[in-house]
Amino acid sequence: MKKAAFIGTGNMGSALIKAACRALGPDQVVVANRTFEKAEELAREIGCQAVRTNQEAAAAGEYVFLCVKPKLIHGVLEELSGALMDRVVVSVAAGVLLADLESWTGERVPVLRIMPNTPCAIGAGMTALSGGKTAKEKHFTDVEDILAQTGRVERIEEGLMDAFSAVAGCGPAFIYPYIEALADGGVAAGLPRSKALVYAAQMTLGAASMVLESGAHPGKLKDDVCSPGGSTIAGVAELERHGLRAAAIDAVLAAWQKNGQLGK
Numbered sequence: 001m002k003k004a005a006f007i008g009t010g011n012m013g014s015a016l017i018k019a020a021c022r023a024l025g026p027d028q029v030v031v032a033n034r035t036f037e038k039a040e041e042l043a044r045e046i047g048c049q050a051v052r053t054n055q056e057a058a059a060a061g062e063y064v065f066l067c068v069k070p071k072l073i074h075g076v077l078e079e080l081s082g083a084l085m086d087r088v089v090v091s092v093a094a095g096v097l098l099a100d101l102e103s104w105t106g107e108r109v110p111v112l113r114i115m116p117n118t119p120c121a122i123g124a125g126m127t128a129l130s131g132g133k134t135a136k137e138k139h140f141t142d143v144e145d146i147l148a149q150t151g152r153v154e155r156i157e158e159g160l161m162d163a164f165s166a167v168a169g170c171g172p173a174f175i176y177p178y179i180e181a182l183a184d185g186g187v188a189a190g191l192p193r194s195k196a197l198v199y200a201a202q203m204t205l206g207a208a209s210m211v212l213e214s215g216a217h218p219g220k221l222k223d224d225v226c227s228p229g230g231s232t233i234a235g236v237a238e239l240e241r242h243g244l245r246a247a248a249i250d251a252v253l254a255a256w257q258k259n260g261q262l263g264k
Helices: 011-024 036-046 054-060 070-079 098-105 118-122 137-146 158-169 171-188 193-214 218-225 231-241 244-262
Strands: 002-007 029-032 061-066 088-091 111-115 125-131 151-155
Touching: 002 011, 002 054, 002 137, 011 029, 011 036, 011 118, 011 137, 029 036, 029 054, 054 061, 054 070, 061 070, 061 137, 070 098, 088 098, 088 137, 098 111, 111 137, 111 158, 118 125, 125 137, 125 158, 137 151, 158 171, 158 244, 171 193, 171 244, 193 218, 231 244
Parallel strands: 002 029, 002 061, 061 088, 088 111, 125 151
Antiparallel strands: 111 125
């Protein structure tokens, strides 16, 4: 039996599959997708095994990762009814509660939820992990091992999952337009487009790393860059004038509210 089976090879599923292959070795990973050719193409690229049906995937893997849309997950679990004995189910579906998953699988099947983000594809992701009533410590550590090459994995209470997703799951889509806008400003100031994008992206990476590695409050790090009467504080004043903070807060809250509706 292989260690991990993945059902669904969309953007998120593919990112997790590639990370699992790096962590476990491709020989320990099996994948399935509604369109077999897509699973086959991915498997050929990274060296794991593709199978034609979800049942075959569940039969082949100890940990069954469901990387399908929230509205489809109930149907997939019904399809797998009877095939999950001695398996552990790991759901990636936003808004679908552990209690719902347990009611569809039966309480004898350990169930966990993860909420990753797309930077998992390059090992720089942030993933939340929660477990159901019958999930044991071994199940948590095994999933952490499978996801070891995705970036950071943190256990959280399930009640915080939607909020986590609004920040870390949706967050990359909030940051990319900001990077693009910074590059646009650089172009307006005379930089070549290709250079401006590199400068903006590398700056964002460095600033984020400073927050994580220094442990300092972002406000202090901001203050450290702002010289009295200088250009940086002038730029910060413009961001405040245009409501950057309020827009970011509203974006997270809108995503959080939507997350709560997805599993219904």
